[in-house]
Amino acid sequence: MNKELRRVSLVIMLMFVALFVSTSVIQVFAVDSLRADEHNVRVLYESYSTERGAITVDGVPIVTSEPVDDNYSYLRVYSQAELYAPVTGFISLNHGSSGVERALNEELSGTSNAQFLDQLNALFTGQKPKGASVELTLDPVVQQAAWDALADNSGAIVAIEPSTGRILAMVSKTSFDPNQLAAHEANTIIDQRYDELLANPNKPLINRAITGDLYHPGSVFKIVMTAAALQGGDYTPDSEFPNPGQLQLPQTDVFISNAEGGACGGGETATIATALRLSCNIPFAQLGAAMGEDRIRGMAESFGFGQSVSIPMASTPSIYPEGMDAPQLMLSSFGQFDDKVTPLQVAMVSAAIANGGVLMKPTLIDTVTSPDLRVIDQFEPEVFSTPVSPEVSATMVQMLVNGVSNGAASNARISGVDVAGKTGTAENGEGEPYTLWFTGFAPADNPQVAIAVVIENGAPNAFGNKVAAPIAKKVLEAVLSR
Amino acid sequence: MTSPTSSVVDAAPRPPLTGTIRLRLRAPSRLRNLELLLLLGACAINAAAILLVQLGAIGHPDWSLATLGIGLSVLVLAMHVALRVVASDADPFLLPIATVLNGLGIAMIYRLDLAKGFEGWDMASIRQIAWTSIALVLAIAVIVLLRNHRVLYRFRLTFALAGIVLLVIPVFFRPVNGANIWVQLGPFSFQPGEIGKIALAVFFAGFLVTARDSLSMIGRKVLWMTFPRARDLGPLLVVFAASMGVLVFQKDLGTALLYFGLFLVMLYVATGRSSWILLGLGLFLGGAFAASRVLSYVGGRIDAWLEPFARANYEGNGGSYQLVQGLFGLSNGGLTGTGLGLGRPDITPLAESDYIVASLGEELGLVGLFAILALYLLFVSRGFRIGFAGQDDFGRLLAVGLAFVVGLQVFIVIGGVTRVIPLTGLTTPFLAAGGSSLVANWMIVALLLRLSDSVRHQPRTVIE
Numbered sequence: 001m002n003k004e005l006r007r008v009s010l011v012i013m014l015m016f017v018a019l020f021v022s023t024s025v026i027q028v029f030a031v032d033s034l035r036a037d038e039h040n041v042r043v044l045y046e047s048y049s050t051e052r053g054a055i056t057v058d059g060v061p062i063v064t065s066e067p068v069d070d071n072y073s074y075l076r077v078y079s080q081a082e083l084y085a086p087v088t089g090f091i092s093l094n095h096g097s098s099g100v101e102r103a104l105n106e107e108l109s110g111t112s113n114a115q116f117l118d119q120l121n122a123l124f125t126g127q128k129p130k131g132a133s134v135e136l137t138l139d140p141v142v143q144q145a146a147w148d149a150l151a152d153n154s155g156a157i158v159a160i161e162p163s164t165g166r167i168l169a170m171v172s173k174t175s176f177d178p179n180q181l182a183a184h185e186a187n188t189i190i191d192q193r194y195d196e197l198l199a200n201p202n203k204p205l206i207n208r209a210i211t212g213d214l215y216h217p218g219s220v221f222k223i224v225m226t227a228a229a230l231q232g233g234d235y236t237p238d239s240e241f242p243n244p245g246q247l248q249l250p251q252t253d254v255f256i257s258n259a260e261g262g263a264c265g266g267g268e269t270a271t272i273a274t275a276l277r278l279s280c281n282i283p284f285a286q287l288g289a290a291m292g293e294d295r296i297r298g299m300a301e302s303f304g305f306g307q308s309v310s311i312p313m314a315s316t317p318s319i320y321p322e323g324m325d326a327p328q329l330m331l332s333s334f335g336q337f338d339d340k341v342t343p344l345q346v347a348m349v350s351a352a353i354a355n356g357g358v359l360m361k362p363t364l365i366d367t368v369t370s371p372d373l374r375v376i377d378q379f380e381p382e383v384f385s386t387p388v389s390p391e392v393s394a395t396m397v398q399m400l401v402n403g404v405s406n407g408a409a410s411n412a413r414i415s416g417v418d419v420a421g422k423t424g425t426a427e428n429g430e431g432e433p434y435t436l437w438f439t440g441f442a443p444a445d446n447p448q449v450a451i452a453v454v455i456e457n458g459a460p461n462a463f464g465n466k467v468a469a470p471i472a473k474k475v476l477e478a479v480l481s482r
Numbered sequence: 483m484t485s486p487t488s489s490v491v492d493a494a495p496r497p498p499l500t501g502t503i504r505l506r507l508r509a510p511s512r513l514r515n516l517e518l519l520l521l522l523g524a525c526a527i528n529a530a531a532i533l534l535v536q537l538g539a540i541g542h543p544d545w546s547l548a549t550l551g552i553g554l555s556v557l558v559l560a561m562h563v564a565l566r567v568v569a570s571d572a573d574p575f576l577l578p579i580a581t582v583l584n585g586l587g588i589a590m591i592y593r594l595d596l597a598k599g600f601e602g603w604d605m606a607s608i609r610q611i612a613w614t615s616i617a618l619v620l621a622i623a624v625i626v627l628l629r630n631h632r633v634l635y636r637f638r639l640t641f642a643l644a645g646i647v648l649l650v651i652p653v654f655f656r657p658v659n660g661a662n663i664w665v666q667l668g669p670f671s672f673q674p675g676e677i678g679k680i681a682l683a684v685f686f687a688g689f690l691v692t693a694r695d696s697l698s699m700i701g702r703k704v705l706w707m708t709f710p711r712a713r714d715l716g717p718l719l720v721v722f723a724a725s726m727g728v729l730v731f732q733k734d735l736g737t738a739l740l741y742f743g744l745f746l747v748m749l750y751v752a753t754g755r756s757s758w759i760l761l762g763l764g765l766f767l768g769g770a771f772a773a774s775r776v777l778s779y780v781g782g783r784i785d786a787w788l789e790p791f792a793r794a795n796y797e798g799n800g801g802s803y804q805l806v807q808g809l810f811g812l813s814n815g816g817l818t819g820t821g822l823g824l825g826r827p828d829i830t831p832l833a834e835s836d837y838i839v840a841s842l843g844e845e846l847g848l849v850g851l852f853a854i855l856a857l858y859l860l861f862v863s864r865g866f867r868i869g870f871a872g873q874d875d876f877g878r879l880l881a882v883g884l885a886f887v888v889g890l891q892v893f894i895v896i897g898g899v900t901r902v903i904p905l906t907g908l909t910t911p912f913l914a915a916g917g918s919s920l921v922a923n924w925m926i927v928a929l930l931l932r933l934s935d936s937v938r939h940q941p942r943t944v945i946e
Contacts, residue, residue, distance in 0.1 A: 001875070003754065004751045005869050015897070016889075019855055019892075019900065020855060022901065023812070023851050023855075024848060026809055026901075027815060027843065027847065027851070028817055031816055034810055035814075039796065039810070042825075043814075
């Protein structure tokens with residue numbers, strides 16, 4: 001009997017060894033993958049159990065966590081929800097998060113490396129751990145002015161302080177109410193709201209200022225063209241091009257014309273300065289053909305085309321196409337064909353010209369402050385690139401001032417202040433609404449703000465100067481009257 | 483037993499012999515003193531666990547449970563005193579192990595009650611405390627009344643009948659959660675199968691001691707193994723059929739596995755023939771395969787075991803939701819646990835009964851689970867020790883059977899929770915909420931204590 005007993009003991013032993021192994025695997029080795037599983041609500045509850053830090057604008061909280069008596073301990077509350085929603089984004093129980101809520105999740109939830117010691121301290125002192133608060137660079141007055149100026153239009157506004165890269169306003173319409181998604185309600189209710197927002201043709205969940213389907217830049221791309229021409233040294237504002245009323249694209253029977261019809265300002269030839277001031281297409285088409293796509297792309301990329309900018313949400317890279325044939329190159333030279341940009345990118349182009357040719361890295365984050373008011377992260381201005389020389393920049397400032405004072409962007413004029421600017425009206429194909437642009441900066445001699453305004457539902461007879469320039473003017477005035 | 487007196491020692495004229503006597507006479511009280519020490523430690527651990535639960539879950543101590551806790555401690559100490567009087571040579575580890583496991587279980591059930599906001603008799607922990615006291619009283623009664631375990635041998639057929647009745651009764655009652663293993667009378671519900679496993683262990687031990695000669699001596703040799711004659715296969719087939727009956731009519735995978743495993747191991751230990759194991763495993767695998775094909779709930783359990791994270795299994799009715807939540811809970815605990823009262827074990831369904839191990843693993847961590855597993859292992863090994871040291875084969879078989887059934891049940895439950903085997907609904911001995919399980923396992927403690935006392939009590943030479 002003892003031999004059998006020994007064997008059965010061995011079996012019992014093996015069974016327990018299996019249990020020791022299985023529990024070790026689950027509780028030590030598989031922890032990361034189990035925590036990462038989408039069904040693991042414990043991780044979610046845990047993330048809600050710490051008081052998430054506030055998001056503030058000019059010291060005033062616009063997103064806060066209010067204690068509530070349910071599984072999640074804290075409810076995220078968004079005040080002035082729609083105004084700031086594209087920037088703050090949302091955080092939800094079952095549809096993830098977006099915007100600053102997502103990009104700065106570690107700081108807001110207190111799990112960033114910089115906050116590790118705080119968490120450890122809280123563990124030993126028995127205090128409830130708390131996340132850091134985040135102060136945005138947005139200026140509430142400018143933000144509100146941009147929101148109001150955009151009125152019922154679908155589109156976006158980005159305003160940047162050229163000398164630092166601080167984003168003063170970022171508005172995207174149609175917006176949404178993040179409180180709807182942050183509510184602690186049954187998954188099915190949140191699902192339904194989320195699906196409705198997704199299905200909405202106005203795409204309220206998309207922050208058009210930095211992402212989405214991007215827009216044709218139209219004539220605002222001529223700033224990049226001019227920069228490419230002047231920076232090379234072989235062109236000046238007075239370089240001349242033939243000035244026909246119509247131009248047949250090579251290898252096709254397509255004719256292009258200037259926006260106003262007819263020649264560009266009269267005369268046998270048109271200068272680059274005139275073409276930029278009056279926003280003529282034909283001279284730029286010829287300039288593009290003369291420079292070639294590589295030279296233009298070089299300038300576009302030094303303005304930020306082709307790369308994602310972390311503000312800290314990642315922007316969608318703007319596109320200058322590759323491998324174009326002659327007619328495509330000419331079309332793309334006045335912002336048509338496959339040129340695609342974000343409003344942020346356009347604002348960056350203006351900001352670089354405004355700042356003496358130095359492009360500062362744009363950002364939304366001013367400071368990250370721990371609950372005990374220790375500054376974890378403080379914004380420092382950072383050079384992004386230097387697309388043009390100070391001389392070219394100075395020349396272009398004057399050209400763009402002329403565009404407003406005596407050219408196609410006349411509706412952005414502000415009395416007593418020199419405004420530099422460029423309008424754009426991009427076609428999106430037969431029957432599609434126009435994309436209407438204004439970009440510029442003011443005051444021209446000491447720029448405090450660079451702006452990009454885009455309206456995506458422009459009527460067929462609308463153009464940038466009529467719709468976008470007056471909107472931009474209101475925002476510029478808001479900055480100048482601070 | 484008489485306690486040692488100084489006169490016995492002092493009056494001894496022959497030093498060598500006196501030395502031996504002194505040892506023998508002192509041994510019992512030394513065992514009991516060790517038990518008392520361990521028991522006080524166990525009660526302290528339990529009190530600390532309850533206190534930690536309160537601090538973790540509600541932030542301050544709540545003394546309302548103190549009276550009940552002291553009451554239970556008094557009952558456990560009463561059992562200790564009873565052992566001093568009627569079974570002074572009994573194993574000193576069994577009672578403290580059962581006590582600390584039972585107490586940890588109550589602490590965790592209480593913690594889950596707090597999370598769910600139950601009060602009064604709605605609290606599973608209050609019912610668990612009541613059942614623990616009933617179980618302790620019954621265990622004391624067994625220890626006091628059953629002075630000689632061989633009495634059980636005489637009533638082996640009665641136990642067989644009792645086992646069968648206990649097994650069959652639930653069929654006449656309403657199923658709970660799909661399984662037909664409950665008897666509900668008014669507000670009380672009971673799982674007779676838990677008690678049934680003891681009755682069957684007694685019967686198996688009695689039957690095998692009688693029948694083992696015919697089961698082990700005669701047979702045909704195939705290769706290196708001797709296989710039993712067809713007519714001797716009867717008992718195995720009957721138990722197999724009964725287990726499959728449990729599987730089909732009561733829809734209880736765990737119990738079926740437990741009964742069959744118990745019989746198979748006892749049969750093997752009694753006869754010493756590995757061919758029984760081979761035959762039994764063959765039958766079991768065949769039966770399990772057939773069941774997985776024919777019975778949808780068995781197939782579902784196996785699918786959930788193999789692919790718990792697959793959407794169809796996770797969201798399916800009777801799928802892997804509970805299994806996966808248990809895994810999340812365990813991983814949430816990690817190495818050291820969240821601390822008592824600080825995790826979220828209440829998210830997992832049946833966290834206080836079938837899934838109490840996952841709950842404890844979440845809040846006490848891998849460290850805590852290892853400690854609990856080590857306690858079970860020690861408990862089972864103390865039972866096997868009786869099997870090794872015992873003199874009468876009935877007692878040895880019974881001890882091994884009872885110890886093995888605890889070990890197997892632990893393996894089936896925790897193995898199910900941790901994906902070693904498919905999940906089946908069994909209670910974790912001593913820990914899980916449930917009166918019948920508590921009563922049954924405290925009976926096992928009482929029987930093992932009685933058996934261990936008999937082992938030490940009798941001079942070897944008298945029996946063999």
